[in-house]
Amino acid sequence: MVTQYPNISETNYFTNRALQNDSGEKTGKILMWRLKTGEKFHYILKCPYCGETTERDEQFEKRPYRPWCGKCGKKVMVEKIKSKKEK
Numbered sequence: 001m002v003t004q005y006p007n008i009s010e011t012n013y014f015t016n017r018a019l020q021n022d023s024g025e026k027t028g029k030i031l032m033w034r035l036k037t038g039e040k041f042h043y044i045l046k047c048p049y050c051g052e053t054t055e056r057d058e059q060f061e062k063r064p065y066r067p068w069c070g071k072c073g074k075k076v077m078v079e080k081i082k083s084k085k086e087k
């Protein structure tokens, strides 16, 4: 499947970040966005636990958003980006 990435200006949420497994290794990643015209988030998750890539649309009611892996079923947490001083 070829995913068409949106233009950032067409989204009201967009994140692209690394995800850690239980050992703190950054073995996964997630790309997630929501279009201004849509209610659902679209995400492409590379599971930090099993390495499987899951892509789907899902609606999240509140933070933190918890996309989940379609293979092992584990959820990952997409929290608000922390402030810069913690970088």
Ligand SMILES: [Zn+2]
Pocket (backbone or CB within 6 Å): 047, 048, 049, 050, 051, 052, 069, 070, 071, 072, 073, 074
């Ligand atoms: Zn998994």
